[in-house]
Amino acid sequence: MIDRFLLRRNDNDNGYKKMNTKPETQNPEQRLLFVTGIGTEIGKTVCSAVLTKYFKADYWKPVQSGDLHHSDSMKITDWVGENVVCHPETYRFQLAASPHQSAFEENKVINLNQFKIPKTQNNLIIEGAGGLMVPLNDQDFMIDLIEKLSIPVALVVRNYLGCINHSLLSILALNQRKIKLEYLILNGNFPPDSERIICKNIQPETKIIRIPDIEDITPETIENTTKQLEKIE
Ligand SMILES: Nc1ncnc2c1ncn2[C@@H]1O[C@H](COP(=O)(O)OP(=O)(O)OP(=O)(O)O)[C@@H](O)[C@H]1O
Ligand SMILES: C[C@H](N)[C@H](N)CCCCCC(=O)O
Numbered sequence: 001m002i003d004r005f006l007l008r009r010n011d012n013d014n015g016y017k018k019m020n021t022k023p024e025t026q027n028p029e030q031r032l033l034f035v036t037g038i039g040t041e042i043g044k045t046v047c048s049a050v051l052t053k054y055f056k057a058d059y060w061k062p063v064q065s066g067d068l069h070h071s072d073s074m075k076i077t078d079w080v081g082e083n084v085v086c087h088p089e090t091y092r093f094q095l096a097a098s099p100h101q102s103a104f105e106e107n108k109v110i111n112l113n114q115f116k117i118p119k120t121q122n123n124l125i126i127e128g129a130g131g132l133m134v135p136l137n138d139q140d141f142m143i144d145l146i147e148k149l150s151i152p153v154a155l156v157v158r159n160y161l162g163c164i165n166h167s168l169l170s171i172l173a174l175n176q177r178k179i180k181l182e183y184l185i186l187n188g189n190f191p192p193d194s195e196r197i198i199c200k201n202i203q204p205e206t207k208i209i210r211i212p213d214i215e216d217i218t219p220e221t222i223e224n225t226t227k228q229l230e231k232i233e
């Protein structure tokens with residue numbers, strides 16, 4: 001699998017038909033952003049809540065594996081407010097595991113062609129499951145979905161021992177596929193030496209967003225965090 005991934009390096013024709021993300025009928029100002037992370041439980045949903053609020057966006061979680069009664073879409077509704085539009089997940093599975101495995105447990109196979117960007121005029125925040133190399137099936141990874149959707153990425157990084165390696169590998173994978181890293185999100189506090197190494201390995205056009213550690217995540221603290229964000233371009 002990894003061989004196949006590496007073989008795609010410098011290969012412009014990867015076999016996937018990219019989606020036309022902005023049909024003529026849609027708002028030309030619309031912002032679409034795919035929020036991924038350097039792993040699972042890294043804060044993608046927390047950061048997506050802040051971004052959804054900041055950009056007055058809709059939200060879409062293409063694959064929800066497990067926690068169906070406390071899904072990421074439900075958390076976004078709780079934190080951002082009842083008015084936020086959360087588009088239905090394309091796949092929902094009972095088992096909290098890698099999506100390829102959650103699907104297998106239900107005798108299903110995720111098909112990349114089933115994913116269609118929800119039709120909306122609003123900005124749209126899309127949240128992946130886990131990190132870039134999380135398998136969707138035996139052939140495709142989360143990064144393949146991002147490439148197919150053909151939209152820029154926000155990469156969420158959280159501090160832990162090992163986060164430098166996971167961050168730089170994620171950045172490398174995005175570079176190999178020529179996927180635009182629009183934002184690097186530093187989620188929580190970082191030792192300056194870790195932050196420096198991660199930040200010196202992004203392209204100059206990648207913008208950095210800092211989201212603080214939030215003591216208690218509530219609609220109020222999400223709103224305050226959004227208000228305190230530096231202007232995001
Ligand atoms: N900035 C933050 N401040 C406080 N807690 C945070 C912050 N970011 C993440 N957390 C906590 O870390 C845990 C994981 O966060 P979250 O659910 O957003 O991760 P995730 O990357 O979306 O996970 P998944 O891969 O399951 O979608 C949660 O308990 C969340 O409250
Ligand atoms: C269930 C969990 N919360 C995520 N939705 C899926 C994480 C998959 C991680 C797979 C892996 O990297 O080994």
Ligand SMILES: [Mg+2]
Binds near residue numbers: 044045046072127
């Ligand atoms: Mg999440």
